[in-house]
Amino acid sequence: MIFTGLVLKFVDAIKGADVEAIYGLMSDDHRFIDSDGPEISGRDAMREGWVGYFSMVPDYKIEVQETLSDKQTVVLIGTATGTYSPDGKLNPDDRWNVPAAWRAVVKGDRIAVWQVFVNPEPILQIMRRHGGGTA
Numbered sequence: 805m806i807f808t809g810l811v812l813k814f815v816d817a818i819k820g821a822d823v824e825a826i827y828g829l830m831s832d833d834h835r836f837i838d839s840d841g842p843e844i845s846g847r848d849a850m851r852e853g854w855v856g857y858f859s860m861v862p863d864y865k866i867e868v869q870e871t872l873s874d875k876q877t878v879v880l881i882g883t884a885t886g887t888y889s890p891d892g893k894l895n896p897d898d899r900w901n902v903p904a905a906w907r908a909v910v911k912g913d914r915i916a917v918w919q920v921f922v923n924p925e926p927i928l929q930i931m932r933r934h935g936g937g938t939a
Contacts, residue, residue, distance in 0.1 A: 808871050811878040811908040814915050815866050821858045827851045831914035839922045861886035861927075863894060866906070876910040884922055888930045898934075900926040 810829070817825035827847060836844045836853060844853055858864065864886035872879040884904040887894045902922050909917035 807876055807908075807910045808873050808878050810910055810913065811880065811915065812868070812871075814908065814918070815868060815880065819865050821862065821864065823851060823854045823858065826854055829915050830918075831911050831916040834915060835917045837917065837919040838924075839920045840924050860888065860890070862889055862892075863887050866904070878908045878910065880906045880908070886927070888927055888934070890931075890934050890936065898930050900930060902926055 814826065814829045817829060827850075830847045830850060832847050833845070834847045834850055836850050844850055864884070866880075866882060866884055868880045868882040870881040872881075882904060883901060885899070885901040887896075887899040889895070889898065904920065904922040906921065907917065907919040908915050
């Protein structure tokens, strides 16, 4: 249960777009694994990744409906929502909401792995409307 609490603290930092809190909860060798394949290794690289993501989707939120845990692995099931905002404006037409799951692996008192399971197509469709196409 102690691991679930740490992971939910990480989720709260994400909900608050608090990059420094997220950074403080990641292990030095942190790995981020995205649902469509890309993997980013290293705490410093992920700090920049979160800064970039929150500039693109400033109202990104995770809502957790269920948690499952086994030893140091915690799985969260819920929804992810946000608004793609290439110009800094939150246009309701650019908002998405998708079912999602996340897998966290805890090492000591830090998150060593954060893996996202989500269909990226809704945000990709919105990005394509704006002339982009990669999340």
